[in-house]
Amino acid sequence: MQITSFKQYEEDFKKSVENPEQFWGEVAQNFQWRKPWFKVLSWNFEEPNIKWFEGAKLNITENCLDRHLEKRGDQPAIIWEPNNPEEESVTLTYKMLHERVCRFANVLKRNGAKKGDRICIYMPMVPELAIAVLACARIGAVHSVIFGGFSAKSIADRINDSQCKVVITADGAYRGSKQIPLKDVIDDALIGCPTVEKCIVLTHVRTPVSMLKGRDVWWEDEVKHVNDICEAEEMDAEDMLFILYTSGSTGKPKGVVHTCGGYMVYAGYTFANVFNYQPGEVYFCTADIGWITGHSYIVYGPLSQGATSVLFEGIPTYPTPSRFWDIVEKHQVNTLYTAPTAIRSLMSYGDEPLAEKDLSSIRVLGSVGEPINEEAWHWFDEKIGKGKAPIVDTWWQTETGGIMISPIATVTPTKPSFATLPLPGIQPILVDENGQEIVGNDVMGNLCIKFPWPGMLRTTYGDHERCKQTYFSTYPNLYFTGDGCLRDQDGYYRITGRVDDVLNVSGHRIGTAEVENAINMHAGVVESAVVGYPHDVKGQGIYAFVINPEMHGEAELTKKDILQTVTRVIGAIAKPDKILFVSGLPKTRSGKIMRRILRKIAEGDTSNLGDTSTLLDPAIVDEIIEATKALK
Ligand code: WTA
Numbered sequence: 097m098q099i100t101s102f103k104q105y106e107e108d109f110k111k112s113v114e115n116p117e118q119f120w121g122e123v124a125q126n127f128q129w130r131k132p133w134f135k136v137l138s139w140n141f142e143e144p145n146i147k148w149f150e151g152a153k154l155n156i157t158e159n160c161l162d163r164h165l166e167k168r169g170d171q172p173a174i175i176w177e178p179n180n181p182e183e184e185s186v187t188l189t190y191k192m193l194h195e196r197v198c199r200f201a202n203v204l205k206r207n208g209a210k211k212g213d214r215i216c217i218y219m220p221m222v223p224e225l226a227i228a229v230l231a232c233a234r235i236g237a238v239h240s241v242i243f244g245g246f247s248a249k250s251i252a253d254r255i256n257d258s259q260c261k262v263v264i265t266a267d268g269a270y271r272g273s274k275q276i277p278l279k280d281v282i283d284d285a286l287i288g289c290p291t292v293e294k295c296i297v298l299t300h301v302r303t304p305v306s307m308l309k310g311r312d313v314w315w316e317d318e319v320k321h322v323n324d325i326c327e328a329e330e331m332d333a334e335d336m337l338f339i340l341y342t343s344g345s346t347g348k349p350k351g352v353v354h355t356c357g358g359y360m361v362y363a364g365y366t367f368a369n370v371f372n373y374q375p376g377e378v379y380f381c382t383a384d385i386g387w388i389t390g391h392s393y394i395v396y397g398p399l400s401q402g403a404t405s406v407l408f409e410g411i412p413t414y415p416t417p418s419r420f421w422d423i424v425e426k427h428q429v430n431t432l433y434t435a436p437t438a439i440r441s442l443m444s445y446g447d448e449p450l451a452e453k454d455l456s457s458i459r460v461l462g463s464v465g466e467p468i469n470e471e472a473w474h475w476f477d478e479k480i481g482k483g484k485a486p487i488v489d490t491w492w493q494t495e496t497g498g499i500m501i502s503p504i505a506t507v508t509p510t511k512p513s514f515a516t517l518p519l520p521g522i523q524p525i526l527v528d529e530n531g532q533e534i535v536g537n538d539v540m541g542n543l544c545i546k547f548p549w550p551g552m553l554r555t556t557y558g559d560h561e562r563c564k565q566t567y568f569s570t571y572p573n574l575y576f577t578g579d580g581c582l583r584d585q586d587g588y589y590r591i592t593g594r595v596d597d598v599l600n601v602s603g604h605r606i607g608t609a610e611v612e613n614a615i616n617m618h619a620g621v622v623e624s625a626v627v628g629y630p631h632d633v634k635g636q637g638i639y640a641f642v643i644n645p646e647m648h649g650e651a652e653l654t655k656k657d658i659l660q661t662v663t664r665v666i667g668a669i670a671k672p673d674k675i676l677f678v679s680g681l682p683k684t685r686s687g688k689i690m691r692r693i694l695r696k697i698a699e700g701d702t703s704n705l706g707d708t709s710t711l712l713d714p715a716i717v718d719e720i721i722e723a724t725k726a727l728k
Contacts, residue, residue: 101507104507121133130155131152131154148357157197165190174405177406185426197326198231198326199326215260216254216292220266220268220270223407224266253348254351255285261293266301292311298314334358345607347609352494363391363396370462370504371462382433382434416449428457436467439475440632461485473512491515495553500522501517542576544571600636601628601635601670608625614665614666618661625640627691628698638674640674642658643679644677659675683711
């Protein structure tokens with residue numbers, strides 16, 4: 097299944113387009129199934145209705161754990177690196193991980209969880225997070241992992257949207273020098289979550305927490321009551337594996353649904369190929385399991401391939417900006433997969449943190465989450481890869497389940513800031529506003545995918561119509577990504593960023609509408625408009641234009657109040673970087689905010705604002721521009 101030459105890539109790609117069922121049927125043979133499929137693929141993009149490996153039965157944890165026991169039971173599956181480098185790291189071999197997953201799966205059962213139930217996971221980046229995820233999959237429960245930076249209200253919304261029955265959390269989390277009171281946040285969330293019956297709490301930071309009788313139980317106590325034998329639940333290839341909430345341009349975050357068979361095949365295939373993973377190598381993905389990158393490329397992809405996956409609790413700059421390099425040296429990391437925002441942040445500290453660090457183990461580098469600028473690409477290449485490690489700039493999304501457009505390490509010639517070429521099985525096309533395909537090279541357009549792939553989303557939880565409207569209705573018969581893209585003279589793809597109202601702040605997806613709703617919940621605020629602007633480290637920053645005539649005290653304090661409100665409603669990750677109080681917003685006569693103008697103003701480019709003649713009150717534009725001058 098591993099591609100070893102560019103010629104083979106071309107052949108596989110050709111085959112995957114000409115005969116996709118045969119291609120994916122062969123790839124799927126590399127996985128372990130309880131029962132084979134009777135049909136590889138049936139699909140239409142109208143409803144949409146997509147089924148891969150129909151009729152097949154499996155359990156993804158047998159592929160990630162059981163099947164490795166004989167050959168590599170004693171090989172490390174997970175190496176955990178704690179937030180505090182003074183603490184010991186923890187290695188779990190495949191045998192140990194298997195045991196713990198089975199044991200915790202029995203804990204879930206003991207607490208009433210069964211196949212099909214939804215389970216919310218809100219945990220720090222500790223091995224137990226991976227164990228919790230896999231234990232859900234073991235018993236056929238559907239996990240919904242929520243990133244530790246989201247607020248109680250965001251958690252409650254997500255729990256209620258999918259009616260979770262069980263919550264798995266910890267007393268708290270460490271993040272650099274900070275401590276986050278996870279259980280407190282969960283307690284606040286659960287006030288409004290009637291479906292939750294049990295909450296399993298891991299001891300990690302051991303801060304005092306409230307434990308409600310009948311609902312809350314300690315992880316450490318529970319595991320003593322069960323044994324470590326747990327036969328995996330037999331799942332249909334199209335049974336739900338997990339839900340992961342992600343932001344779109346409108347409304348509340350959507351619960352993207354992935355299913356067992358296709359997701360497994362796609363995560364495993366792309367992991368093995370894109371990173372050119374070799375047996376025994378140490379692979380380190382710096383993402384959080386709260387995001388799709390952690391699901392596919394810390395847990396399921398690497399483990400399905402018997403890899404050794406490093407799980408890091410902390411942040412790149414704690415206790416010093418050498419932390420990543422210390423980890424690379426300590427664990428002899430061969431592949432480092434991280435985000436441009438981390439690269440840019442570390443770059444800003446210069447060469448000093450790299451001095452005397454042995455990075456010679458590095459063989460492959462990866463980037464994900466946002467466009468990587470050329471300067472960051474070259475720094476990564478020269479300073480970290482020493483010009484010898486291929487960089488795979490991997491473009492994909494929560495909805496795609498796995499990497500879509502990317503170089504294949506050691507196979508595809510790379511080009512700075514280009515995601516290069518589609519992986520086998522992926523058929524991207526560029527379209528114009530009217531949905532007309534833009535053919536040929538040296539062109540730009542909106543990126544769509546015209547044929548299904550096994551890892552694609554199947555629906556959005558509880559609202560199939562929303563899935564159809566969001567992804568399959570903009571252009572008939574195409575999956576629309578929301579990204580703009582250019583294809584250069586060599587046919588190489590470069591993702592230029594979102595073309596909808598979704599921001600990408602430090603690689604985190606945030607909808608402008610969500611942030612506006614949160615700001616508007618603040619007392620005194622009448623209306624707001626949020627746009628992105630270029631930010632040196634974060635990629636994009638959040639700029640909020642706010643009408644707030646009822647200022648309570650000083651403007652600066654009111655801004656802080658608003659930030660606090662956003663933190664309460666969504667979480668600290670959605671806090672605007674800049675707030676500008678204005679008396680009005682540029683609106684058309686029909687009442688639509690002209691974001692184009694606000695974007696230009698936020699970028700600081702007011703020389704050419706385009707046609708403003710359709711504005712209800714053109715004078716407001718000058719007023720806003722004047723106000724920006726006073727803002728740092
Ligand atoms: C952006 C993250 C440029 C893109 C895996 C996409 C990228 C969104 C890249 C999905 C890349 C991701 N180059 N842009 N290599 N990778 N993006 O769902 O805008 O958190 O639509 O999935 O991130 O973000 P998500």
